[in-house]
Amino acid sequence: MYLFLTGDSSALTNWTYTDNAPIAILIKAEILAEIELFYLLPHQRRWGKWFPEIIYYYANVDKTREKVKEMMDNGEWDSNEFTELKKALLEKLNMDK
Known part of the structure; x- marks a missing residue:
């Protein structure tokens, strides 16, 4: 209800x-x-x-890498949105585009 x-x-x-x-x-x-x-x-x-004012949360690094790779494979990663954020995330995850 x-x-x-x-x-x-x-x-x-x-x-x-x-x-x-x-x-x-x-x-x-x-x-x-x-x-x-x-x-x-x-x-x-x-x-x-x-x-x-700020809320912190934990994100599993392995699962985040898997999701980013899945987005790259599906072509969802190559957009013009949040380019600096994406670059910083790849650096933190030690991933290459």
């Missing part, structure tokens, strides 16, 4: 959002934004411990 009230209508369709990771992440982000906006007081929204 909660998911339906927050806009998740996957129970009514054959399509599941779990097959598409970016959509699932955006849905969770939307839920968090609604909670922050409607249920927190202004002074609570400024708490750095709850809402840090």
